[in-house]
Amino acid sequence: MKYVSTRGQATALSFRDTMLAGLASDGGLFVPESWPQFSHDEIAKLAGKSYCDVAIEIMWPFVEGEIERAAFESIVRESYATFRHDAVCPLVQTGDNEFLLELFHGPTLAFKDVAMQLIGRLMDHVLTERDQRATIVGATSGDTGGAAIDAFAGRDRTDMFILFPEGRVSPVQQRQMTSSTALNVHALAIDGNFDDCQAHVKSMFNHADFRNSVSLSGINSINWARIMAQIVYYFTSAVSLGAPHRTVSFCVPTGNFGDIFAGYAAKQMGLPIDKLIIATNDNDILARTLETGSYSMSGVVETTSPSMDIQISSNFERLLYKASGDDDREVTAYMGTLKQSGEFTIKPETLKAIRSDFLAGRADVGQAKQTIKDVAVQCSYTLDPHSAIGVHVARNHKRDGVPMIVLGTAHPAKFPDAVKQATGVEPDLPAWLGDLMSRKENFTPLSSDLKIIEDYISKHTRA
Numbered sequence: 001m002k003y004v005s006t007r008g009q010a011t012a013l014s015f016r017d018t019m020l021a022g023l024a025s026d027g028g029l030f031v032p033e034s035w036p037q038f039s040h041d042e043i044a045k046l047a048g049k050s051y052c053d054v055a056i057e058i059m060w061p062f063v064e065g066e067i068e069r070a071a072f073e074s075i076v077r078e079s080y081a082t083f084r085h086d087a088v089c090p091l092v093q094t095g096d097n098e099f100l101l102e103l104f105h106g107p108t109l110a111f112k113d114v115a116m117q118l119i120g121r122l123m124d125h126v127l128t129e130r131d132q133r134a135t136i137v138g139a140t141s142g143d144t145g146g147a148a149i150d151a152f153a154g155r156d157r158t159d160m161f162i163l164f165p166e167g168r169v170s171p172v173q174q175r176q177m178t179s180s181t182a183l184n185v186h187a188l189a190i191d192g193n194f195d196d197c198q199a200h201v202k203s204m205f206n207h208a209d210f211r212n213s214v215s216l217s218g219i220n221s222i223n224w225a226r227i228m229a230q231i232v233y234y235f236t237s238a239v240s241l242g243a244p245h246r247t248v249s250f251c252v253p254t255g256n257f258g259d260i261f262a263g264y265a266a267k268q269m270g271l272p273i274d275k276l277i278i279a280t281n282d283n284d285i286l287a288r289t290l291e292t293g294s295y296s297m298s299g300v301v302e303t304t305s306p307s308m309d310i311q312i313s314s315n316f317e318r319l320l321y322k323a324s325g326d327d328d329r330e331v332t333a334y335m336g337t338l339k340q341s342g343e344f345t346i347k348p349e350t351l352k353a354i355r356s357d358f359l360a361g362r363a364d365v366g367q368a369k370q371t372i373k374d375v376a377v378q379c380s381y382t383l384d385p386h387s388a389i390g391v392h393v394a395r396n397h398k399r400d401g402v403p404m405i406v407l408g409t410a411h412p413a414k415f416p417d418a419v420k421q422a423t424g425v426e427p428d429l430p431a432w433l434g435d436l437m438s439r440k441e442n443f444t445p446l447s448s449d450l451k452i453i454e455d456y457i458s459k460h461t462r463a
């Protein structure tokens, strides 16, 4: 399997090189040049298998020839042994034909753990094989950072720098990032918002001298390996509700578009998905784009679902590429216009293709709060504010006879204030994280200036 850039100017790479490269050298994102196909019968045979067994089967075509099968199998099994639920990503019912896919049983209580636990081990494996080191830089609106730090802490072959927007992540998210004692981990509090942090990371990838001097690598969902790992739970959940004999829909709380793009990939690979529903908070650029065909940036507003307070949805570029029929020139033109004017208009055929797979909706802070309250009353279940956005939007898009799976992207205890405001009860962290908020913090505040951040990284990396 080769991976090509959405902008068509970078050399196609193998899986290992794609994973270590992160972003393509032309500024584009890597995508598989074709989708592996799973037949109806092959999908039917996934029923009853463990999460790890399905994960190995679904991901194998993406890594085949690059990693030995036995090594890959043990990496997958080790990764998901860190989860505190036997099913890894279980489903719970929250309404009539409505299910929540709990993706937060990993070490940092967010869906990011599903991919990050795997990438940490895969990167280590490849770097060891090649006797190389890497400097990993990531941007976070709260969850990616904690999950990445947990997955990479103490790994000798990597130094990790996580840029988070100061004052815009929840206290639990912040403590998860800042309480690591590992020497290879650096939490950087940037005076800006998530989009600023993400823009700096992309600029570092586009700055060839810096990129080469530190052996730059990335763990945001610009990295294809992140998406690959997230495809798996679309298969496990759909199969447990009767796929491929039955079609299901997914509603996904969306920010950077990585999670829902993994659902699109699953559909392209043969999983019978009716609709993929993009659920946004007040930062509703994607819902507006689906309505109007115009991707048009406005300022970021702060909400009770901070991890989705995003304007520049990186992975939407991957969708534009696939929906345009792999037209890298079309994508390059969109991205050029976005950079110049903060907006672009999608061609009618490409928009039509997108609308055939996706629907979108939004929930504001009040609607998220009401949904947390409603679900608590209806089924004694506590949602986090991100998953609540998903449930609210899902309830507006249900179709008779089609099970709706909402992705439960974080544990409620990561956002205790928002949950308490809705239910009156503050959710507890699990016992094994009970001392988190009393752990000592260690982070470096930096201004939102590329040069200052690059200098800091160059000085502190061992690559």
Ligand SMILES: Cc1ncc(COP(=O)(O)O)c(C=O)c1O
Residues within 6 Å of the ligand: 110, 111, 142, 143, 144, 221, 253, 254, 255, 256, 257, 258, 259, 260, 307, 308, 386, 387, 409, 410
């Ligand atoms: C809890 C939570 N929900 C939803 C999202 C949005 O996911 P994505 O960025 O993959 O669209 C994020 C951040 O990525 C998150 O941390």
Ligand SMILES: N[C@@H](CCOP(=O)(O)O)C(=O)O
Residues within 6 Å of the ligand: 139, 140, 141, 142, 143, 144, 145, 219, 220, 221, 222, 255, 256, 258, 307, 308, 314
């Ligand atoms: N919501 C994310 C933002 C970064 O997204 P990623 O999936 O590209 O890593 C976060 O919590 O950091």
